[in-house]
Amino acid sequence: MKRLHDFLKSRWGIVSAGLLIGILASTLQKLGNPKNMGICVACFERDIAGSLGLHRASTVQYIRPEIIGFVFGALIAALLFREYRARAGSAPIIRFMLGFFAMVGALAFLGCPWRALLRLAGGDGNAIVGLLGLICGVGIGVLFIRSGYNLGRSRDAHPAVGAMLPLLMLGLLLLLIIKPILPSGVPFFSAEGPGSQRANYLAALGIAVVIGFVAQRTRFCTMGAIRDVILMRDFHLGSGVVALLVGAFIMNLVYGQFHWGFAGQPVAHTNQLLNFGGMLLAGLAFALAGGCPGRQLFLSGEGDGDAAVFVLGMIVGAAFAHNFTTAGTPYPNNPPAWGWGTGAVLVGLVFCLALGFLMRRSVEG
Amino acid sequence: MRESFYHSEEVNALDILDCRGLSCPLPVMHTRKKLEKLAAGESLEVIVDTGTSRDNVSRLAKKEGCEVTVRETEEGNYILTITRKA
Numbered sequence: 418m419k420r421l422h423d424f425l426k427s428r429w430g431i432v433s434a435g436l437l438i439g440i441l442a443s444t445l446q447k448l449g450n451p452k453n454m455g456i457c458v459a460c461f462e463r464d465i466a467g468s469l470g471l472h473r474a475s476t477v478q479y480i481r482p483e484i485i486g487f488v489f490g491a492l493i494a495a496l497l498f499r500e501y502r503a504r505a506g507s508a509p510i511i512r513f514m515l516g517f518f519a520m521v522g523a524l525a526f527l528g529c530p531w532r533a534l535l536r537l538a539g540g541d542g543n544a545i546v547g548l549l550g551l552i553c554g555v556g557i558g559v560l561f562i563r564s565g566y567n568l569g570r571s572r573d574a575h576p577a578v579g580a581m582l583p584l585l586m587l588g589l590l591l592l593l594i595i596k597p598i599l600p601s602g603v604p605f606f607s608a609e610g611p612g613s614q615r616a617n618y619l620a621a622l623g624i625a626v627v628i629g630f631v632a633q634r635t636r637f638c639t640m641g642a643i644r645d646v647i648l649m650r651d652f653h654l655g656s657g658v659v660a661l662l663v664g665a666f667i668m669n670l671v672y673g674q675f676h677w678g679f680a681g682q683p684v685a686h687t688n689q690l691l692n693f694g695g696m697l698l699a700g701l702a703f704a705l706a707g708g709c710p711g712r713q714l715f716l717s718g719e720g721d722g723d724a725a726v727f728v729l730g731m732i733v734g735a736a737f738a739h740n741f742t743t744a745g746t747p748y749p750n751n752p753p754a755w756g757w758g759t760g761a762v763l764v765g766l767v768f769c770l771a772l773g774f775l776m777r778r779s780v781e782g
Numbered sequence: 783m784r785e786s787f788y789h790s791e792e793v794n795a796l797d798i799l800d801c802r803g804l805s806c807p808l809p810v811m812h813t814r815k816k817l818e819k820l821a822a823g824e825s826l827e828v829i830v831d832t833g834t835s836r837d838n839v840s841r842l843a844k845k846e847g848c849e850v851t852v853r854e855t856e857e858g859n860y861i862l863t864i865t866r867k868a
Contacts, residue, residue, distance in 0.1 A: 562811070708805075
């Protein structure tokens, strides 16, 4: 156990984790998940929101077992290595709103940081623009962190607080397995579009548990990777992120899933203003909240109630993004340069910038 | 010393850094700040409450050329004793 712990926290541990996640994400695409999406946290939380009827975009509704598996995998790892600890109380409503706007930004681009890497690994050139936006957003967040921004301390909490998100995931898993038919039609399962493209749910769940386990042990975080390079010239997490890109790229070549280009990429658009701006907002929100969407799920699994609130904010944000048509529309229906999506991203940026300027040491009472 | 909700430095004695409840990267940032003033042979104690902070602070200290020992308390916190090599 100790040898596994020592290996996973080493440089080779994080590189192995990145490679594994990249390989498994690409493999999930081969097994039926949407192309260049594999294990996109934002997309899959959006699908869950749709399945529960929080939005009615019929092509993106499914209870994605990957999200459930990430939380379960992290929970198992945290319990095995005695790191499970119920904690909360660090500005939860702010974290909810950061999750909300992170999702608004991610869906304007059409993907979380993991998907940005997977899109690039699949040959989608638009992902480069998104990644540049992400780096800039995290960079702005680093400036705020350097100048004293933070959300305050969390505190130990009742075990029920830490158990809430894993229990919620258990409920979703039961819905997925039982598939009850309710008069309202929920849970919805897409018959066409990305929501209908699914790997076998047991395979997806198993793979996600493995990823959740490894990511919890290695503290894998795409936002943290960029932040640590900018803030401390620390490339530990960054080496894992590069490994993810390499792993997915190689497997995409093996599976024949690599197709370079900008137009006509799977579930993507070529409105570069939204690609950049969406990920700028997402990156800033992730930096201000202290973790990428995947990391927030893993933290939730180890008992972090604040991270769980961020996750719920993302799910509600996904519902908003589709109900208010702020989410990017895939090619060939490119979103307009100045539409609801751009407006929502601008509002989100104003919100995050205001937080960055206001939630500093000087505001303590 | 007045207790601060937002930052750890003000709750600490000179050689103890209380980073409990702080999410990353704050424990690492505060430790790095303290390490800048740590002379050869001197020690610093950092208290954290998550495995992530324990590993991140340990990695930073080792990278900065310090020795690190970790002790787990009954409450499940970690006390890291960081000593600048002479």
